[in-house]
Amino acid sequence: GAVVSQHPSRVICKSGTSVKIECRSLDFQATTMFWYRQFPKQSLMLMATSNEGSKATYEQGVEKDKFLINHASLTLSTLTVTSAHPEDSSFYICSAPLLGGRETQYFGPGTRLLVL
Amino acid sequence: GENVEQHPSTLSVQEGDSAVIKCTYSDSASNYFPWYKQELGKRPQLIIDIRSNVGEKKDQRIAVTLNKTAKHFSLHITETQPEDSAVYFCAASRYGGSQGNLIFGKGTKLSVKP
Numbered sequence: 001g002a003v004v005s006q007h008p009s010r011v012i013c014k015s016g017t018s019v020k021i022e023c024r025s026l027d028f029q030a031t032t033m034f035w036y037r038q039f040p041k042q043s044l045m046l047m048a049t050s051n052e053g054s055k056a057t058y059e060q061g062v063e064k065d066k067f068l069i070n071h072a073s074l075t076l077s078t079l080t081v082t083s084a085h086p087e088d089s090s091f092y093i094c095s096a097p098l099l100g101g102r103e104t105q106y107f108g109p110g111t112r113l114l115v116l
Numbered sequence: 117g118e119n120v121e122q123h124p125s126t127l128s129v130q131e132g133d134s135a136v137i138k139c140t141y142s143d144s145a146s147n148y149f150p151w152y153k154q155e156l157g158k159r160p161q162l163i164i165d166i167r168s169n170v171g172e173k174k175d176q177r178i179a180v181t182l183n184k185t186a187k188h189f190s191l192h193i194t195e196t197q198p199e200d201s202a203v204y205f206c207a208a209s210r211y212g213g214s215q216g217n218l219i220f221g222k223g224t225k226l227s228v229k230p
Contacts, residue, residue: 034217043205043220044160060117093159095218104148105218107159 002028002098006108013084014116021079021111023050023094029074030096034105035067038091050077050094084115118143118210122221130229135193137224139206142187148209149189150218151180153202160205164191196228 003026013019023033031052036044048069049057056069068080081088093110119142129135141149147168152160166173166180166189173180179192193200203225207218 043222044218046217046219049217091157097216103162104150104165105162109159110157112157 002026002096002101002103002106004094004096004106004108006092006094006111008111009109010112010114012114012116015085016083018080018082019084019113021081021092021094021113023077023079023096023108025075025096025098025106028096028098028101030077030098031074032097033071033077034095034097035069035077035079036093036095038093038110040091044093047079050079052077081113084113086115089113089115118146118208118219120206120208120219120221122206122224124224125222126225126227128227128229129196131196131198133196135191135196135200135226135228137191137204137206137226138188139190139208139221140186140188141208141219143208143210144187146208146210148216149180149182150207151191152205152207152220154205154223155202163204193226196226198228198230201226201228 005024007022033050035047038044047062050069050071052071058064071077094108095105097105122139150165153163154160164180166182177194182189203223205223206221209216
């Protein structure tokens with residue numbers, strides 16, 4: 001089946017630094033990928049839609065200058081949390097749709113970010 | 117924009133009993149409604165989904181019903197087992213189409229007591 005990977009799985013960083021999270025579709029191409037954020041005991045909140053070859057589309061309330069998204073190729077999207085603060089600590093999950101797949105969207109395993 | 121409401125937030129049942137989780141959505145253009153099971157710290161796992169041209173779908177102990185007119189859809193788990201304990205999320209596709217992004221409900225923590 002289709003696989004989406006994320007790297008790193010866990011990251012701890014100091015306040016004020018930037019962190020890059022990678023989302024890769026391993027065996028299929030994805031012109032679109034989605035980035036979600038999940039705080040403890042809460043739901044997945046859509047942050048932005050990553051579009052290969054064009055700018056990402058951000059959800060209302062999500063700062064595009066803080067959460068930089070780059071869809072570098074048909075298999076890779078990156079989310080960079082700039083000037084991270086403790087309140088950015090969360091579980092970040094990406095997903096990629098696959099037309100004709102057994103599932104319509106494939107989720108990555110998530111990245112746990114802790115900002116100290 | 118799309119809004120998905122999910123109830124209850126917690127549900128505790130005895131092993132063997134049935135569990136029902138309900139969701140409502142606001143955008144009449146939504147046409148794809150998946151249900152996910154998520155264990156702590158892991159990715160959501162699709163357990164069943166339904167499209168708007170179907171009223172009900174069943175897969176072994178799991179079933180989903182959709183009332184498009186009322187914008188309601190529900191998850192039914194029969195003969196619950198302790199391993200069914202997890203957080204369940206409903207979702208609705210935005211902008212129509214299953215390849216669109218998903219808006220999730222707030223989740224239901226299901227506890228199945230042996």
